[in-house]
Each structure stands twice: as structure tokens, then as C-alpha cells.
Amino acid sequence: MFEVRVTADFAAAHFLRDYNGKCENLHGHNYKVYAHVKGPKLNEGGMLLDFSKLKAALREVCKQLDHTNLNDLAVFDQNPSAERIAMYIYDGIIALLKKEGIDLSYSAGKTEPALYCVDVFETETSRARYRVDE
Template identity: 70%
Template sequence: MFEVRVNTDFAAAHFLRDYNGKCENLHGHNYKVYAHVRGNALNEGGMLLDFTELKRALKSVCARLDHTNLNDMEVFDQNPSAERIAKFIFDSILAMIPSLVKTDGDKAFLQAVDVFETDTNRARYSVD
């Protein structure tokens, strides 16, 4: 199995509802985001997927989040946890590159999106 990974970052503010602690207050993070694509077969050029295509999609999605208050985005239902951010980014990449939807066969597919709020705190959304 081959895997490629690209990453980018964005800065945003948020607060967590239904949370009893300091994160219930408005605060910010410099998020790091990684997108992982896997597959069994390489294309004619010997690549699983063009890094440029995946990076363009990831940067585009993260640009929509950059320097915002994530609680203002309806998609997060007023509670933008790292887990919800990871799923939003995952789904957004698939909307931009529908060929990465996992199906049976050898084609490349989006395996996971990791969202790091800090160097040591990560949430992941994956297909398995």
C-alpha cells in the first residue's frame, strides 16, 4: 500500500460548548492539518496522486477557516471541536476531488485528515 501526505496550517479562534474548563472561553490555535491518501496502484507517471492537486485542495479548504471564529460557521453547530474540523476538511477535500472517495479497487483514496491544535493534541477523521 502506498501513502502520500500533504500538510498546511491555519489560525483560527473557537470556544467549546458543553465543556467545563478553560476551553469554554474564546481562544485561538495555530492548527496544523495533514491529509493522507492511500492506494495500491501508481499512475503512469509512477505516482499515487499528484501532490499539487491534493495540496491545492487542502490549502483551499483551510483558507476558508483561516483567521475566523469557527463558532460562526454553521457547519460546526456552534461547537467546533478538532474532531468536527477534521471531518469538515475531509468532506471538503472529497467534494473538490471526488475521485478520492474510497471504493473497492486499486485507485487512490483519501484515508485520513489529522488536525493538530497543538504539537501534542491531534484529532483524526478517517475512512476506517
């Protein structure tokens, strides 16, 4: 199995509802995001996937979040946890690349490359992952 990963970042504010602690107050993070693609075979050029396509899609989705208050985005239902952010970014990458004719959606036994997880780091030591291959 081969795997590639690209990275992007964005800065945003949020607060967590139904949480008892300092994160219930408005605060910000410099998020780092990793998008992981895996697949069992390489293309004619010896690559799993063109890095530039994946990187462009990831950066476009992160750009939509950059310098926002994430609580203002309806998709997070007023509770933009790192887990929900990771799922949002995963779904955004899939949608953008499908428009370009690249299907990175995951299914068991798929022999083409698939986006199988997105990691969102709020800090260097705190990560949430949205993963679809299990």
C-alpha cells in the same frame, strides 16, 4: 500499499460548548493539518497522486477557515471541536477534487487512490483524526 501526505495550516479562534474547562472560553490555535491518501498501485508516472492537486484542495479548504471564529460557521453547530474540523476538511477536499474529476472518496477494495484520513493538530501534542477506512 502506497501513501502520500500533504500539509497545510490555518489560524482560527473557537470555544467549546458543553465543556467544563478553559477551552469553554474563546481562544485560538495555529492549526496544522495533514491529509493522507493511500492506494495499492501507482500511475503511469510512478506516482500515487499528483501532490499539487491534493495540496491545492487542502489549502483551499483551510483558507476558508483561516482567521475566523469557527463558532460562527453553521457547519460546526456552535461546537467546532478538532474532530469536527477534521471531518469538515475531509469533506471539503473530496468535494473540491470531485469538481476537477478526481474521486478520492474511500470504498473497501478500491484500487484507485483514496483520501483515508485527515489529521488536525491544535498543538504539537494534541491531534484529532477523521478516518474513513475502518
